[in-house]
Amino acid sequence: MRGEFAFSSDLWAEDMLWGVTLRSPHPCARINGIDVGAALGVPGVYAVLTAEDVPGERRYGLEVADQPVLAGDQVCYVGEPVAIVAADHPETARRAAERIVVDYAVREPVTDPEAALAGGQVVRHVPIRRGDPGVTAEVVVTGEYRVGMQDQAFLGPESGLAVPAPDGGIDLYVATQWLHADQRQVAAALALPEEKVRLSLAGVGGAFGAREDLSMQVHASLLALRTGRPVKMVYGREESFVGHVHRHPAILRYEHGATRDGRLVYVRAWILLDGGAYTSTTPAVVANAASLGVGPYQVPNVVVDAYGVHTNNPPCGAMRGFGAVQACFGYESQMDRLAAAVGLDPVEVRVRNAMVEGALMPTGQVVEGPAPVARLLELVRDRPVPPPAGADLRQLPGGVANTTRAEHVTRGVGYAIGIKNVCFSEGFDDFATARVRLELLGGEPAVLVRTAAAEVGQGLVTVQAQIARTELGVERVVVGTADTGVGSAGSSSASRQTYMTGGAVRAACQAVRGRLLDRLGGIERVGLELVGGAVLDGGGRVVTTVAELLVGGAVEETVRWRHRPTRPLDPVSGQGDAHVQYAFAAHRATVDVDAELGLVRVVEIATAQDVGRAINPEAVRGQIQGGTAQGLGLALMEELRVVDGVIRNPSFTDYLIPTILDMPPMAVDVLELADPHSPYGLRGVGEPPTISATPAIVAAIRAATGLPLARVPVRPEHLTGTG
Known part of the structure; x- marks a missing residue:
């Protein structure tokens, strides 16, 4: 292994042209006209296209087709695509x-989500009503919290290569999270049947939700079909920041009522998510924020109103945690306030209210799988607390810059736990398809696994191979490149791919195994196993070999696999079995803070998570560590600063993400409490660590400083009182 990988930005084709996008500089404006004459006159330019050149549907979208392929009559956010250019060199295309x-006739933009709500720009309102809405309590705590706009900050910007095909179709090689959703939208825009739009997954340099929506897919395809030549598009970092959706900024208002011994009586919440200019996945994000909005606690009386609104800010959609992140910062901040109000330890107040298996969600859904909320909290609480920093400057806020003197540094410890749904929800037809072929190659049995599941760095290719080896007992397994030549596997999001595509691969392998064993004729099949290329009976004796059974030809099966059904939330009460599975993670953060200088150092993070079953233990730990890093980023540094609809920090110079120097040592406890409904008992693992990391870190800073800190990310001026 040389550590090399071909990303989508590395693609190359003979006679390739380069595509570039012209984008709006205004958050809201009418387009009175577009003159492309001067651009067409630039030597080396082969095409300049506008909205009038889109042959098919001119709007697209994951859930609602409301986003223009190219803006025709108006623009609704800064960075909206207006025209595209193909030229023989990227710099030529940019100059053109x-x-x-x-x-442009510039209009006044709406950038305040509360003004958008008052103006009726509602994408979706999800109410949750359970119990007595007018109930009172002995102890009441209230709070308003705000979450900034976070970017997925993947390292490989949007890119891909579109190649015109002899049949009049297009072959598109692209970094994406959902090949078949892209295929559907691209085909509609090109006015082509879906079978003539063939997508193959190119190397993906991270995703975290931002590659669910289209970026350059239609644009490159339009230019390729117009010029008859391959067209490559690669975004720079600044363009990437406006070329994909972000995490929804949020305003959250909570009221928690409890008994004097800290037992929750009611929760009332008002949640507002800024969806930006277009719909994307805002309806689903709002539903998650609402249905998970009181946290992993047993609450008999719940009133939640969650809203998503349109503004002229950049569009927002899927990002790791998907609505649960924003809500968790609100309800966990409230649990700390409740603990202080009733004089309890922050962990104890959570344990007293912890959800258990069989508990009811605010939506009325029964939590059917393990819900080890109390145990996870106790695991992180009982970890040894790291010792004081001492005189080592590297262990103090500010590090070796020696900006901090130890006498001004205070330490704090904070806790949080979160809940996240796994897989698609609310009656969405969620399925994955797998094709498995078992054959003889060079006299040895070999397995080929084909799916359309996008590997975006989560280790899915390895998991598919593991499952095939386990089920068929054959060491030689090849996982084919994901493409639309096999049925949909859905999106690599919602922590669902190991559950869904893993379930489909397992089912397809079992079908292949059944057909293979049918070749045994009258031999009793009960207790037979496939191990090491052999067929063993219940006593471990070799009955025959897989190779011998394959002499009669290869065995291939294609299976479409679904999870148990869900249903939409009731539009009035918010009741319903909306989710497939719930996942939980807890964090304890230890921080050192110099409030005079506004500096924070996260000393250590302890985390505990129930993963059902760790199919790939090292990958599971990596997911927990990576998710925690993104939670740390939201707590302390990551925010797209949007002023009057304009992103003011569209680069990694100004949009900061955690580096290895920012990440502290992590103590990780992995619980494996099998879920009775999922393949192998597994539970989605990718998103929960992001959810509870942020409020745990902020709780620790509050403990160190005594400041209320009701907004993330926490900036230096919040600690020094200068802003």
Whole structure:
């Protein structure tokens, strides 16, 4: 292994052209006209296209087709695509795009989500009503919390290569999370049947939700079909920041009522998510924020109103945690306030209210699998607390810059736990398809696994191979490149792929195994196993070999696999079995803070998570560590600063993400409490660590400083009182 990988930005084709996008500089404006003449006159330019050149549907979208392929009559956010150019060199294409003249009539944008709500720009309202809405309590704590706009910050910007095909179709090689959703939307825009739009997964440099929506897919395809030549598009970092959706900024208002011994009586919550200019996945994010909005606690009386609204800010959609992140910061901050109000330890107040297996969600759904909320909290609480930093400057806020003197540094410890749904919800037809072929190659049995599941760095290719080896007892397994030549596997999101595509691969392998064993004729099949290329009976004796059974030809099966059904939330009460599975993670954060200088150092993070069953233990730990890093980023540094609809920090110079120097040592406890409904008892693992990491870190800073800190990320001025 040389550590090399071909990403989508590395793709190359003979006679390739380069595509570039002209984007709106205004958050809200009418387009009176577009003059492309000067751009077409640039030597080396082969095509300049506008909305009028889109042959099919001019709007697309994951859930609602409301986003223009190219803006025609108006623009609704800064960065909206207006025209595209193909040229023989990327710099030529950029110079040509700069010569396109767009006549804008600028309008006043709506960038305040509360103003958008008052103006009726509601994408979705999800109410949750359970119990007595007018109940009172002995102890009441209230709070308003805000979450900034976070970017997925993947390392490989949007890119891909579109190649015109002899049949009039297009072959698109692209970094994406959902091949078949892309295929559907691209085909509609190109006015082509879906079978003539063939997508193959190119190397993906991270995703975290931002690659669910289209970026350059339609644009490159339009240019390739117009010019008859391959067209490659690669975004720079600044363009990437406006070329994909972000985490929804949020305003959250909570009221928790409890008895004097800290037992919850009611929770009332108002949650507002800024969806930006277009719908994307806002309806589903709102539903998650609402249905998970009181946390992993048993609460008899719940009133939640969650809203998503349209503004002229950049579009927001899927990001790791998907609505649960914003809600968790609100309800966990409230649990700390409740603990202080009733004089309890922060862990104890959570344990007293902890959800258990068989508990009811605010939606009325029964939690059917393990819910080890109390145990996870106790695991992180009981970990040894790291010792004081001492005189080592590297262990103090500010590090070796020696900006901090130890006498001004205070330490704090904070806790949080979160809940996340796994897989798609609310009656969505969630399925995955797998094709498994067992055959003889060179006299040895070999397995080929084909799915359309996007490997985005989560280790899915390895998991598919593991499952095939386990089920068929054959060491030689090849996992084919994901493409639309096999049925959909859904999106690599919602922590669902190991559950869903893993379940499909398992089912397909079992079908292949059944057909293979049918070749045994009258031999009793009960207790037979496939191990090491042999067929063993219940006593471990070899009956025959897989190779001998394959002499009659290969065995292939294609299976479409679904999880147990869900149903939509009731639009009035919010009741319903909306989710497939719930996952839980807890964090304890230890921080050192110099409040005079506004510096924070996260000393250690302890985390505990129930994963059902760790199919790949090392990958599971990596997911927990990576998710925690993103939670740390949201707590302390990551925010897209949007002023009047304009992103003011569209680079990694100004949009900061955690580095290895920011990440503390992590103590990880992995619980394996099997879920009775899932393949192998597994539970989705990718998102829960992101959810509870942020409020745990902020709780620790509060403990160190005594400051209320009701907004993330926590910036230096919040600690010094200068802003």
